[in-house]
Amino acid sequence: MHSPLRSNRLTFLSLVLYCFIIINNVTTTTTTTTLTFHEAYSPLFSKFNIHPSPDDKTVRLLLNRFSGSGIISSDYYNYGFFSASIKMPSQHAAGIVVAFYTSNVDTFEKNHDELDIEFLGNIKGKPWRFQTNMYGNGSVSRGREERYRMWFDPTTHSHRYSILWTPTNIIFYVDNIPIREVVRTAGMRGDYPSKPMSVYATIWDASSWATDGGKEKVNYKYEPFVTEFKDLVLEGCIVDPTDQILSSNCTDNIAELMAKDYSNITSEGRKSMKWFREKYMYYSYCYDNIRYPVPPPECVIVPSERNLFKNSGRLRSKMKFHGSHHRRGRANRRRRNKNKGVSDV
Incomplete structure (x- = not known):
């Protein structure tokens, strides 16, 4: 029999551990400079659904029956640290x-990095999920x-999501917690993103696949x-992506980027x-031996x-699931069951 007391205790302990982790990571994260919307981005599509x-x-991106919407960074970057606090619908x-990503598909259509x-999103009452992905040199068949x-619950408050991209490693962060690192290896060859990229934020209708396989x-x-x-x-070195030889000024910028606290993961x-x-984590390509009998070279x-x-x-x-969705769902079930005279066990 499932014990509500034990479940609540596990939830409490998980939250205590999370708070401990957040405190330790915040104290070691380099201070960054925030920009206004117009300093950082320009409309990508459906300007009528973009509301600074x-x-x-702050900028609000809307999806309605007419269109989704998107923004793009005003510049291209040769490596960098890109971050935003995001609140979901x-x-x-x-x-x-909802996507926050880097790409150069508009400049390198057949061999882009991303x-x-x-x-x-999900149906009402079920939690949002998220995924990270990497493409290099058009390697879209090797997601x-x-x-x-x-x-x-990402709909009640904003949470910070970040992408670090250097010549040697990539780190994805959520609220200053590193959730994934890709370390460049020789075996990756062109699969490691290495061309200048823009930064994007979008919201769009993905009914064909996003929730329950499109159902x-x-x-x-x-x-x-x-x-x-x-x-x-x-934060990164601003470049012209069409230049055949990137500015030498980026050498110092990249060195400074790689010296930042967020470019290296501490023991904590x-x-x-x-x-x-x-x-x-509920899926990882590195453990998908059906798709990749031999794990890709960067997999540890x-x-x-x-x-x-x-x-x-x-x-x-x-x-x-022990997050806020879980607690709220249990509270709702208790209220419904109490009205029906049913025990919540």
């Missing part, structure tokens, strides 16, 4: 994708995606769907990453992770 705040520090969000954080759940579509009864971006950070950061990946097989996954790269057992 009066002080220009509430209500019924099935079929919706680093993705994609947030996948390197990982998928995760969250330990918080759940966007329900425009709940429009508009609004995602909010603020605390915008774009490693513990944080281990906590996140073993608790909230971690035994404690490997034991959690099937050969399909998916979890052996159903993930237990």
Whole structure:
């Protein structure tokens, strides 16, 4: 029999550990300079659905039955650190994708690079999920995606998501917690992103695949769907992507970037990453032996992770969710069951 007391205790302990991790990581993260919307970005598509705040520090992107919307950084960057605090749409969000990513597809159409954080909406009452991915030199047939759940409700408050991209490593962060690192190896060759990229933020209708394999579509009864971006950070060497030889000025910028605290994961950061990946990752291409009988060269097989996954790269057992969605769901069930005279066990 499932014990509510034990479940609540596990949830409490998980939150205490999370707070401890956040405190330790915040104290070691380099201070960054935030930009206003118009300092950092320009409209990409559907300007009528892009709404900057009066002080220009926040921008809201809308999806409605007419269109989604998107913005693009005003410059290209040769490596960098890119970050934003993002709040997801509430209500019924099935079929919706919110993306924060880097790409150069508009300049290098057939051999583009890309680093993705994609947030996948869900039906009302079920949690948002998100995934990270990497493409280099047009390697779209060799997607390197990982998928995760969250330990918080991303629709109630903004949370910070960041992408670090240097010549030697890539790190994805959530609220200063490193959740994934890709270290460049010789075996990756052109699969490692190395050409200048822009930074994008978008919201769009992905009804064909985003929720339950496309079974759940966007329900425009709940429009508009609004995602909010603020605390915008774009740090890197600004370049012209068409230059055959990049400016030597980038040498100093890249060295400065790689010297920042966020470019290297501390021992405490490693513990944080281990906590996140073993608790909230539910798919990893590195453990998908059906798709990749030989793991791609950058994969580091971690035994404690490997034991959690099937050969399909998916979890052996159903993930237990202990975040804010879980607590809210239990509270709602208790109220309903109390009215029906049913015990919540």
